[in-house]
Amino acid sequence: MDKTYGSAADAVADIPDGATLAVGGFGLSGVPVTTIRALLERGVSGLEVVSNNCGVDGWGLGELLAAGRIRRVIASYIGENKEFARQYLGGEVEVELTPQGTLAERLRAGGVGIPAFFTATGAGTAVSDGGMPNRYAPDGSVAEESAPKELRPFDVFGSVREYVLETAIRTDFGLVRAAVGDRHGNLRFEKSTRNFNPLAGMAGRVTIAEVDQLVEPGVLGPDDIHLPGIYVDRVIALTPEQSADLPIEKVTVRPRSEGA
Structure with a gap:
């Protein structure tokens, strides 16, 4: 029952070219960036990705996109990623645009066995x-x-x-990011990271979860589990440095008042 893997590279070692991936995250929130980078390092290509958006320029799924590894995207949003827009309008990537709530329900339906x-x-x-x-x-x-x-x-x-x-949408693999996970694959997501992550985890035939904190089975109470371990196959414990890689999408500031 111990589903932990020593590294993200080990967890993605069998993902082939042309695989379909359901990827959690919303903007920069809850993105499994360590797993994405392991895929980038491995060199797989021709990927079909299902995600709310395709990351931003230079981070998250945007890294795979910039490297030309993604063939097709099912998403609800193109904005905030100039490279995604460029590739779409230039005919380099195929895009199926889906209303956001419909996309969420298509993923959930795939996870619970509802065909349509x-x-x-x-x-x-x-x-x-x-x-x-x-x-x-x-x-x-x-x-x-x-x-x-x-x-x-x-x-x-x-x-x-x-x-x-x-x-419904069912993919070969699901990639998710959780705040806490145990060795049996039970996951808890933090605030807004509980967006598309549980749904992406449900839709993947093999789901890989990277977690900020790894705990022993039994530490998470039943009401604290947002995605049960039955949906999760592999767990990666992130290092403090990997957990801290959380850029701010839009920095807004105001001038300090006099004497502040």
Whole structure:
């Protein structure tokens, strides 16, 4: 039951080229950057990544993106990453844009064995009608666009409206970052890092968790566990230096008042 690995390099040693990855994090919060860097060092390429966004320039998934290791991204947000936008508009990477809540539910559905679900989000828009550019050609024209999705009317609380069918997401690997984890893989996330991390962990067939603090089984109470160990296969204990690598996305300051 001891799921700990000696290093991130050992934990990612069997991730092949072309693997699909569900990656936790939101902006710079809760990003499994040590595991991402181990993948970068290993040299795998042709990756398909499912994440809320694709990191920022020079950090997180942005490091894999800048190295040309990512082939396709399923995400809800492109902003804050100029390289991501450049590669998308230049036809170097394929992007499937998905509403944020829908993306979260697609990951959760994959983790609990629900193959598809209907949602009102995106019904009657390009999300359901198709035509969103998944890939651009180098000349700026659309090389591949999204296909239409099934719509079905439902009577919900006396109001009939259309809902769009969305399919679940299941990936080869899940990469997550937790504040505390035990040797059985039970995880607790800190505040806003509990965003896409539990969902990415559920969606991966093999999930790798890097943790700021490793504790023994039984230390985490049942109510403190945000992702149970049944979903987690490998645990990496971060060093203090690795845990402290938490850049600020946007620094905002104000002038000091007189005499401060």
